[in-house]
Amino acid sequence: MKIKFWLLDLNYEFRNGIPEVWLWGITSDERRILIVDRRFKPYFYAVLKGDVNAEDIGNSILRLFPRNVIGFEVCERKVFGKNVKALKIYCSDPDRVDDIASKVKGLPNILDVYEYDIRFTLRYLIDNGIRPCGWIEVDCEPLDGYGNVKVDSIYLALDKPISIEDPSIPKLKILGFWFICLSSSGSPKPEKDPIIVISTIDGDGVEKMFTVGEDLSDLNILKRFIDYVNSYDPDIIVSYGSNSRLIPYLLERARRNGLKLCIDRVGSEPHTSLYGHISITGRINLDLFDFADEFQEVKVKSLENIAEYLGVMKAEGVIEDFEVQDYWHDPNRRGDLYRYSMDNVKRIMGVYRAIIDFAIQLSYLVGLPLDFIGTAAVGFRVEWFLIRNAYRFGELVPKRKEVLYQPYAGAIVLQPKPGLHENVAVIDFRSMYPSIMLTYNVSPDTYIPPEEPEPQCGVYIAPEVKHRFKRDPPGFYRDVLKTLIEVRDNIRSVIKGLSLEDPLYKVLDARQKAIKVISNAMYGYAGWIGARWYIKPVAEAVTAWGRSLISNTLKISSEIGLKVVYGDTDSLFVEYKPELVEKLLGRIRSELGFEARVDKVYVRILFTEAKKRYCGLLEDGRLDFVGLEVVRGDWANVAKIAQERVLEIIMHGEGVNKALDFIRSFIGRMRKGEIPFKEYIIWKTLTKDLSEYEVKAPHVEAARILKEKGFSLSLGDKVGYIISIGTGKLYERAIPYMLASKDQLDVEYYISNQVLPAVSRILEVFGVREEQIMSLGKTKTLTDFFKPKVSGKP
DNA sequence: GCTGGGCTCTTACCC
């Protein structure tokens, strides 16, 4: 019989000497099924020396490893674009492929071995051309003997699964959860601190809450939680921080209580996978924290901040770990704990709804299961996408090598013309780096090293660096990028015909966004020394062509008399004279062979002397803040608020005097203590282990204090601290914000080292020096603002 | 012993 299903998750089991791939699926009539495929065998490639008899070598390998090697095929493949003769060597045990490959590598007439490090389940997906979060059809028959598996039906695959193009998504059963623990000091420790409330919400909005009694024994609530998960039987279990914190905590609490946390579909506990995330067999363990990086505007990546940013819920009523005991021991406030726990599940469900379409499409495009895709760093997302395409291209996947880091030149950034400019158009090249790779066939398999002769087809030569790339045939990157662009254009034209309410709209829009993300990350991948396909000249050539594009555009601008005020990498900021701008775009198209467009027009734009920092007023009255303190996460809010307000005043033409009035009154309010404590917190990331810091720094000292008090901190965490009154270095005066109070704040430090630098950076452009801001001396008049003078720099 | 200039370390941004 033929079964069509949507692939949720997969794993493999080694049973009776046969590797079985288990495909967890959902059918269109919403049955949960398991398909077992015993037909797929693990393998690796051995590339042979040119003049040998492949059959003989294959047979000798068969004889050498009678139990482990079960067959071979002779085949033609490519290694960095060069044709090679290879043996595809099939093994019996997926876990021994690595080992056999390394032994085969040592045999005579073998040049090298490949693809022994591609995981079996991913190998299965790639070779069958099927994708997680996609529809699949397979010929199969019912299968018995898998009694402990919790699905509606189990089948044995009789043939290769086939991918079915169908963008629809079945109704998934979702369960969001959160819990709160009672710690006596610092962060809760699962070895001693019990869970006091577990809250859940399902996909239909049904809320459940499990609470402990006065005895603080969490045995019972863990049991009830486990039972509930199993009876609801979700496809996706979603939370925030599940991989690093929540599930490990639950596992340890269960263990302490003599329980097994059996919440998967085979009756076992969650386990850590090779990729570092926690796997719940047959379900998706979705950790929304893994997607927090997508929201660059949110600086402190807490659940409440992400949820607020996405418009789910205000970041209010938050109860921090160290405050839990106060609430618990106060009968009047215990309810607040329960409310907060449930609020967090509401936040989780809201964030889930905001990201799930994108996550599903990224999983589909890249081919990594939904629970890996979030955990995978950008480089690995690109890489798995490439590996899948390499198979199609006949290119063997190179192994990762240790490569020496060698920096290379990047993009051009122009010195901005400081001051206020009116009517400025931002011209940018559309997807500059991907376009360059496409146009000049820049790819690891088209690169011609200096010692090699020029091929028949001719070469493209990169400016400055002179790296050469074959004109033909299309390289691996060109092929992949071309497909991505075609698919994206296609989707965008389909979307245009859909109404916003059409369920397909959301799906397809998410898909085209996923494609864009991967396309734009290809250049970065190419220059990453950890990349399997890393070849420095590939990345170096891309930036060289980019620089020449920008400098040629500059030349054309000056030829046609269009003034340029700034530019960065793939953009030029020019005075907005529509006819001249059109002329420029036309010449870019005809003379340079690239597409550029007017990205936006600023009614007014302010540059300081610094690159990468400006503020622009858009036609609709909104302000763009770029690079300035306003958008940085490592300045106290007082500085950001003050700078933002000053820029509003200036950009809307209200004049320098009004800005000065504002600053003086703001500083006055700071001194009177009218600004809330939280606006003084400075957040900085711990980028290494505390012991590895070479110099003392405030956030590192604050982190040390926290650690001493029993708070757990790890790499990548943000530390919030304030600077307190006192003498000595800043790092001696830094106090973690949760241990500090308002009266300890060194307000004068914040005025002189946070607020004044942030606002004077702006006002300097108008000739206002920092000392003048505080003095009540003569200040500029309103008319001066319209004839801005640059401060007295050489 | 203190000061200030210059260098280094560190973080976070832009594209």
Added chain:
DNA sequence: ACGGGTAAGAGCCCAGCG
């Protein structure tokens, strides 16, 4: 554990100083 280019503050070092 995706690239290079850039700004900026605070720590740190040490020459120079009656």
